[in-house]
Amino acid sequence: MDTHIQVKNLNVYYGKQQALKNVNIEIPKKQITVIMGPSGCGKTTLLKSFNRFLELTDGTQITGEVLVDGQNIYDREVDVTEVRKTVGLLAQRPSPLPMSIYDNVVYGMHIHKMKKDRREYKAAVRHYLEIAGLWDEVGKRLHDPATGLSIGQQQRLCLARGLAVEPEIILGDEPTSALDPISSQNIEARLLDLKQQYTTVIVTHTLRQAKRLADHVIYMYMGEVIEAGPAKEVFTNPKHERTRQYLEGLF
C-alpha cells in the first residue's frame, strides 16, 4: 500500500476536552478512505487535522504529527496555505462565495496566480466545471451569482472550486448530508470518478454510503481509532467487537 497521509500519535484537545486520543493511521494514495463512527466520535476532527482547519477554533491544542508525503504539516516551517492548497476540503454545507459562478471557480486559481491570462482561466473554469459535472447546467450563465444555484449544484460548484487549485487530496466532511438523494448520488459518482487521480478521505455517518464508496475504512469511537483497514476486510470480517456492533446497526 502506497501511503499518502500518515498520522502519528495525534492528540487533539478542545480546551480541556480531549477530542482525539493517540491516533495512529495511514491513508492510502489514490483510494477512497471512509472515516465512520457514531456522532461525536472525532471523525470530523480527524479529517480537519489533515488541512489544519482545527486551528481556526480558539483554544484547540494539537500534539503529534500528520505527515503528507512524508512532510509533517504541523512543522513550524510549513506554509499552512500550501497545505490547504494541496489538501482540498468539501464542506458539510455547500458554501459558495457571494460572487458569480465563474469567480467562484477562479477564486483559488487567482489566489495562487496559477494561470497566465484570461483565456487560460476561462479554459480552466470550463475544465473543472466539466469534471464536477456542472458545465452542462451552468455553462451558459457563468456570470450569474452562485447563490442562485440549487443546493446540489452549489456543492458541485464547491467541488470544482476545490479542484481548481490542483490539490492532491480531497477531504469530504459528510459532503452529501445537506443534499437530496439525487444530488447525493451525483456527488458520490463524481468522487468515484475522481479517485483515480486524487487521494480521497470522506467522513460519513451513513453506513450505506460508506459501503458504496470505501476502498479503505477507519472506524472511530470516542476519539479513538478502533479499527482501520481495507473496506472488504472490515465490512466482512471486523476484528473488533465494537466495529461489528456498529456494522450490525446496534448503535
Added chain:
Amino acid sequence: MGMKKNYWQRRHLMELFMKTLMRISLAGAAASLGLILWTVVARGLPALTWDMVTQVPKGGFYMGKEGGVLNAIIGSLYLALGGTLLAMLFSLPIALYLKTYLGSSKWGQYVRLSLDVLWGIPSIVYGAFGFTIMIAIGMRASLLAGIIVLALVELPIMVRAMDEVIRRMPADLEQAALALGSTRFEVSMQVVTRQMLPGIMTAILLAFGRGIGDAASVLFTAGYTDRIVTSLMRPTASLPLAVFFQLGSPFPEVQQRGYASALILTIIVLAVSFGSRWLSSRLNKYTIK
C-alpha cells in the same frame, strides 16, 4: 512537495504587513487612553489640593486666589443624579415595551431607529432646544432646566443600553412565565426587570457617566454660580463648565486649577465606569445565565 513557507512571497509579506499595521492601530487606540489619562494626571495632580474639593470659590478665585470647585462638584452630582432619575422614569418603560410588546417588529425597528437618531443629536443642540423652550415659558437657567435637558441627552443612551441587555434575555424564561399565566405586564415587571437588573444598572450608570461629563447641554440651561445650589429653581455650577471656564482664564494658576478640575471629573467618570463593571459582575451571580 513544496510546503515550506516562503516568507518573501508577496501574499505572505502582505499578510505580515497588514497584521502589523492592525496591531499598531489597536495598540495606538489603547495607548491614546493611556496618553489622555497620563496628561490629565500629570498636569492636574500638582494643582489638586484639598481646598479644591472642599471649598467654593472665594473672592479672587478667578485671579488665582483661594477657593475650590466644590460648588461645581455638588452641582454636577445633582444635575447628573436628577437627569439620570428623570431619564430612568421614561427609559425603563420604553425598554420594557420594546422587549415585551414590540420585540423586533416593524414598530420596534422605528422606535430603535428614532432612539439611535436621538443618541446622535449633539448635546449643544439639546442645549439650544432647551434654551428655546425656557425662553418660551419664561424659565431662567436653573438646576431643574439643566436636569431636564440632561435627561434628554441621557434618555437614548439609557434605553438603547437597556434594550441591548433585555434583548439578550433567554426567550424560554419569558415564555415560561407567560405559560404560567402571567400577563405581559407582570412578566416585564417581575421577570424581565429582575433577571436583567445587572444590565439595567449598567445602563443607568453608563448614562450617569455621560450626563455628568456633558458640558454643551448645561451651558445655557443650568447657568453657573459660585455658590452651592440649594434650590431646583436656582442656577448651578457644573464640573465640565468649571473646567471649561478655568481653561479660558489668562491666569496660569487658574488654568492649572482647570486641569485639576478635569482630573476630578475624570476620576468621577472612571469610578462610575469601574463601579458599573464591578456591580454587573457581582449582580450577575444572582441571575440565570
Added chain:
Amino acid sequence: MSQSEPTITLENTEGRTTRPSVAPRIRQDQRAQRVFFVITLLPVFLIVVVTIALFVRAWPILQAFPLTDLLFGTIWKPSEKMFGFGPFILGTLWVTVVGVGVAVPPCLLAAIYLAEYAHASTRSFTKPILDLLAAIPPVVYGVWGLLAIVPFVEDMLAPLAKRWLGGVPFLAVNQPTGFSILSGGIVLAVMIAPLVISVVYEIFLTVPNDLRHASLAVGSTQWQTIRNVVLPQVMPGIVAAVVLGASRAFGETIAVLIVVGNVPQVPTSIFDSAYPLPALIANNYGDMMSIPLYDSALMGAALVLLVVILIFNILSTLVLQRMLRRKWA
C-alpha cells in the same frame, strides 16, 4: 390571599371560567400597555419637537435673508446685520473631514484585527479600554488636546510640514500656533474611535464563518480572505459606520472649541484655525440678546447642525439596522 380561593365564577360572556382576580390583572395589563405605548412614542415625538422648535426660532433670520446668502455668505458681523454661516460651516466640515480621515484607517484596521485575528483574551482586554475611551467627557478630551495635541502640532507637525511640504495644497502653515483644524481633527479622531471600532467590529461578526472557511480551504491567507470575501460583504456597513462617526464629529462642541482656535475665516489648510458651528453657538449664547436677529441666527446654526446630523444619522442607522438584523431577531 382570600381571592385565590377556588371559588369559580363565570365572569365573561364567552362563558370562560376565570378566577375573580384575573380580570383586574388583565385590565392592569391593558392600562400598562397604553401607558407604555405613549411613553414609547416619546423618542419619535422628541425628534420632531426639537426640529420644529429650532425651526420656529430660526424663522426670523430665514425670512430676513435668502437661504443661499446665509449658508454661503462669508461675512459674519451681527452688529451690522451680516450673518454669513459660510466660514463656520466650512470650519465644521474641515474639522470633521480631518477627524474622520485621521480616525478611519486605524479604526478599521483595529476593528478587523479584533474581529478576524485577535484571541478572546485580546478582545476581553480591549473592550474595557474602548469603553473607558468612550466614557471620558468631551471637556477632558479638550484639556488633553490643549495640553498635548496643540503643542504637538505647533512644535512637531507644523515645522515638519513647513520644511518638507511647502507647496502641498491644504498643508500650508500660515499661522504660528497649534490651535488648528488638525488639532481639532486629532482630538475628534480619538473621540469617535471607540464608536467606529465597535460598530465595524460588530458588522464583521455578521459575516458567517462558512465563507471564511471556504476561502481558507483553497489556501488563501487570512488577509486575502478578508480582502476578497469578507470586506465586500461588510462594505455598506463600514460606510455607515464612518458616516455615523462623522455625524458624531460634526456636532462635537466643547473638545473642538478648546483646540481649534475659533477664528471666523474660510480655512485653506489643516494648519489654519477654524470656527466650527457648534463653537459659534456655545461661545456667543450669553451676549446675543441685545442684537436683533442674533439669537435667531444662532438657532439657525443649531438647525443647520441638526438637519445635517439627522440626515447622516438616519441613513447610517438604516443601513446598520439592516446589516445587523440577525442581532435584532
